[in-house]
Amino acid sequence: MKKVNAIFFFLLLFLNINIVLAENSQKIHIYDLWINEAPPTATVLVAYVVLKNNSKRLMTLNSVSCPLFSSIEIHRSIIKNDIASMERHSMLEIPSKSTIKLSPGDFHLMLFNPKIPLNTHDTPIFTFSFLDGTQIPVTATIRKRKDMTH
Ligand SMILES: [Cu+2]
Numbered sequence: 001m002k003k004v005n006a007i008f009f010f011l012l013l014f015l016n017i018n019i020v021l022a023e024n025s026q027k028i029h030i031y032d033l034w035i036n037e038a039p040p041t042a043t044v045l046v047a048y049v050v051l052k053n054n055s056k057r058l059m060t061l062n063s064v065s066c067p068l069f070s071s072i073e074i075h076r077s078i079i080k081n082d083i084a085s086m087e088r089h090s091m092l093e094i095p096s097k098s099t100i101k102l103s104p105g106d107f108h109l110m111l112f113n114p115k116i117p118l119n120t121h122d123t124p125i126f127t128f129s130f131l132d133g134t135q136i137p138v139t140a141t142i143r144k145r146k147d148m149t150h
Helices: 002-027
Strands: 028-036 044-053 059-065 071-080 083-089 092-094 098-101 107-112 125-130 135-139 141-143
Touching (some): 002 028, 028 135, 044 059, 044 092, 059 071, 092 098
Parallel strands (some): 028 141
Antiparallel strands (some): 028 044, 059 092, 059 125, 071 107, 125 135
């Protein structure tokens, strides 16, 4: 009887973990993660992504990491007194039931010190971490360089 209980307990635990993972991946959907291809000597790259919050709560992105870069920051391109610059944001809020698209000229991810030169067949995996502890791995694609103006 004890043995049966133990098996039942592990089964429940297993089911529970799977349910938690499924809920996490549904409450926020992260897609179209792409990196603008840069010359092999570039020390900083730019990435864009779409974040869709399906949940009933505000989701706050507070860090993005990838082992191929020394650090990743959330930036926004701004124009102040006709001068283009960027400001750093420590986090990015995605309101309930809404979608935020990071795109050239607006919010973007700044990727510092690539450890290898990336080309179009590379598929690095990024981890998006939220204030509530949710962590979502997302595979990036590298796009041929078109836009130098980020
Ligand atoms: Cu930037």
